[in-house]
Amino acid sequence: MAGVAPFFITGANAKIKLNGVTLAFCTDLSYSVIVNHATPVVLGMYEASSIEPLSYKVSGGLTVVRYANNVKEELESKGYKTPVNVSPDGNGVGNWTKNSGQDLGSRILSSGAFGNDGRAQENFNPSKLQNGTFFDIEIYQKMPQDGEIRGIARLRNVRLVRMDGRINKKSTLMEQFQFQAIYLDGDSFIADFSGTGQQHE
């Protein structure tokens, strides 16, 4: 139909930010919210007498096409062009921070010594697990020529819990991550805190 623009969200027009950093070369991302319920069945009835909420859990996974550290600089130094927006430091999980880079300042900042940003990059380093903070993953819809942000979902207080790498002769190296989160905000609701002050205890 003439004059109708692409409307729906697809992998091609979605944008993912992790730790406030655009997660480039992400091929897929999934998330799920599970609200466990009990269905009490009492004497004298066939159907459940109620459906009682018991717990709320958020989890999901994402996959990233990997490229290595220093490939960009090496190729460009020999006169080749490289894909747009690739990082000279590679896109490993250790660089999923605003402060990626090998200079001293970036290393100090990415160590978490300063700032209050999430530190996904520490989720697979045993020496940093205890002090690694939670972080957020945000999913947006991109619109061309438009500065307004259209959020779809925000996973709050995330921690990575599993990483799998996979390579074969017919495809690029893919790293698959699984995560758990405390909350999932949608574009039509905020997942508010459910308790009555326990977070302050």
Next chain:
Amino acid sequence: MSKRGFTNEKGGLGGVVDSVVDNILGGVSGIVSTKPTAKYTSGARTTLKINNKLVGFAFSVSWRINTEYVENRTIDDYLANELIPTRISVDGTIGTFHIPGQSATAALIQPDVLGFLFHKYITIEVRDSATDELLFYTNKAVITSRMESLQSEQLGTVQLSFKAIGWKDEREPEVPAGAASMNDANAEQSAGSRLVQAGKEAFNKAKGIFGK
């Protein structure tokens, strides 16, 4: 009305007003809806307070109320003549995670070695947060045991056992009408009068047997 969702929340005064309107309408719709809501207690909707302070790191609480009776056994009667109330005892357990620095002793819930003889009773309150109904309350409890467990690949847990003197729940305890006085017209209903009556009946029964 604004959408309160991620990145669509309006800032400024308009956003605040919209949020307030959202909250009010959300609350009203919850009140006037005719649809059923969850009604059974569960761990998620239960709050635990010790010494009037919310215990945010507890994951379980249980209590047992024993109302003990002994049988009044009489000669030539294979049924109990009376169940005589003898004692009420209350005990239970609380399961918690251990946040370093907030042990049961540090929180003044359990006495330490020097305060053991002087430690005050603690209060324990279990309440349904959805209805604000009191599920269990005692103001004279002591921690009688604490078992802590730390294991690889698991969170550390603490199991506290308590004993208490008396309890109340959704209903405030009341003395039954007539129980305060043996001379009252309703005294026949009191436990003491029943005991006297049972004694009389036992005596008369025995007299009937041995009087022949």
